[in-house]
Amino acid sequence: MSMPSRFWRLPLLAAVVAVGVLLAGCGSSSSSSSSGDANFSGEALPNIDAASHRAAASKIDSGNVSELEEAWSLPVKGVGVYGSYASTPVIANGVIYSQDLESNVQAIDLESGEVLWTKKWESPSHGPNGLAVADGFVYGATSSEAFALDQETGKTAWQVDLEGAIDMAPGVNDGRVYVSTVPETPAAEYEAGAVGTLWAMDGKTGKKLWHWDTVPKSLWGKPKVNSGGGLWYPPSFDGKGFVYAGTGNPAPLPGAKGEPFGSSRPGPNLYADSMVKLDPKTGKLIWYYQETPHNIYDWDFQNSPIITKLGGREVAIGSGKSGFVVAVDVKTGKPVWRTSVGKHNGHDNDPMYAMKGEYDKIKPGEVFPGAIGGVVALAAADAKRIYVPIVNHSLTLVNGEETTEESTATGEVAALDIATGKVLWTTEMSQPAYGSLVVSNDVVFATTADGVIHALDSAKGGELWQAALPSGTNAGVTVTGDMLLAGAGLPAAEGQTPKLVAFRLGG
Numbered sequence: 001m002s003m004p005s006r007f008w009r010l011p012l013l014a015a016v017v018a019v020g021v022l023l024a025g026c027g028s029s030s031s032s033s034s035s036g037d038a039n040f041s042g043e044a045l046p047n048i049d050a051a052s053h054r055a056a057a058s059k060i061d062s063g064n065v066s067e068l069e070e071a072w073s074l075p076v077k078g079v080g081v082y083g084s085y086a087s088t089p090v091i092a093n094g095v096i097y098s099q100d101l102e103s104n105v106q107a108i109d110l111e112s113g114e115v116l117w118t119k120k121w122e123s124p125s126h127g128p129n130g131l132a133v134a135d136g137f138v139y140g141a142t143s144s145e146a147f148a149l150d151q152e153t154g155k156t157a158w159q160v161d162l163e164g165a166i167d168m169a170p171g172v173n174d175g176r177v178y179v180s181t182v183p184e185t186p187a188a189e190y191e192a193g194a195v196g197t198l199w200a201m202d203g204k205t206g207k208k209l210w211h212w213d214t215v216p217k218s219l220w221g222k223p224k225v226n227s228g229g230g231l232w233y234p235p236s237f238d239g240k241g242f243v244y245a246g247t248g249n250p251a252p253l254p255g256a257k258g259e260p261f262g263s264s265r266p267g268p269n270l271y272a273d274s275m276v277k278l279d280p281k282t283g284k285l286i287w288y289y290q291e292t293p294h295n296i297y298d299w300d301f302q303n304s305p306i307i308t309k310l311g312g313r314e315v316a317i318g319s320g321k322s323g324f325v326v327a328v329d330v331k332t333g334k335p336v337w338r339t340s341v342g343k344h345n346g347h348d349n350d351p352m353y354a355m356k357g358e359y360d361k362i363k364p365g366e367v368f369p370g371a372i373g374g375v376v377a378l379a380a381a382d383a384k385r386i387y388v389p390i391v392n393h394s395l396t397l398v399n400g401e402e403t404t405e406e407s408t409a410t411g412e413v414a415a416l417d418i419a420t421g422k423v424l425w426t427t428e429m430s431q432p433a434y435g436s437l438v439v440s441n442d443v444v445f446a447t448t449a450d451g452v453i454h455a456l457d458s459a460k461g462g463e464l465w466q467a468a469l470p471s472g473t474n475a476g477v478t479v480t481g482d483m484l485l486a487g488a489g490l491p492a493a494e495g496q497t498p499k500l501v502a503f504r505l506g507g
Contacts, residue, residue, distance in 0.1 A: 196230020260400020
């Protein structure tokens, strides 16, 4: 049977190597929530604000972005399963808090790049991992434990075994820390019988307050074959503290030996590939929106929902590897709009056919989006538009039990009208857009697998500036004040070195 790679990083390594020759020659405000400048705030979240807008308060705009020059860089030494760095660094009180793919944490002076303290975990993670800072603590996770470090010293305040694999940055809100396990093995494949579980913990003590299984422990009747669920990215929070999360896929994909097209797991496979709303005090499920019932193509709906307002209505906007962006009403979970992005070629209804046993309607051959296609990383939003990174990559459906990888991956960034979901512009990228986006005033920042940072005009999508990193990358950037930070953690050619690089207006 075909077991899905939890992330895109394994095939991405091959893709990055393919662009290594190119790299070798290259050398070197929020619409509904105020976040302030993270550089001067005591709190720093991986998605910039609790509502996951990834909209930075900074001085960088279209008029001065071309003045960004490298200020300093710092080698990244930890090595995980797929490279050295995949997270978005966070900044609080002029200090960067950074985690590599060996789970190691550093506190770094923003202005100089001086390392203030280091906490070594040496616990390889698949990523995307990362940190959050609040209430005097730095929160994160190793490959199996959630932890809190003293913000000033890096000493361990608490660590809690969550009895499963972890590869995400934590969500933090109202004194609670949220971390999910995922059903994967050290080889980054889904493990039969494993259930992804979201845990809520007390931020001061690490005490487990509640947990919510993203899929049932029964695993639809066959726990010796099936698995599923879990979170890739932090949950988001509205003004009342409710928890919104995007979940991962069920397995095996597309099916088990002798049980094609997910027939070992009959039904829609709730609550995989869904956006969910939970009560923060109890973990009780309030509603769910399932984007892909009975997934057979690794189409997670994994991204942190963006909580925003459309007129007088509050919505949560989710996205994922199915290649759809969907806004739902936060009160009901009912869709307001749903938009297809990137390349699709007529297979969007295959999972539904499989659930109904209508296998003759599923045609073998090339399928877009593939296992590493669609909206793989996090979107960003301002008051008018949502910006999404897109990967166009296909898989080949051999039969109901087997798929293979197919096309060379390409990338785009698209802007959608936040009120209607209408695609306003699309910009082709030099390589797949595997990094999460950030919007700063009227500039959208994206990264591509060839180790290039792109600055795009938020209104029209035109490229305003770009810079080559010292290595390939699948990490996003962060922006604060007059500075931009980018992690480059996927060396693709001899001489490339994983680094965290800081750019500043005027250098």
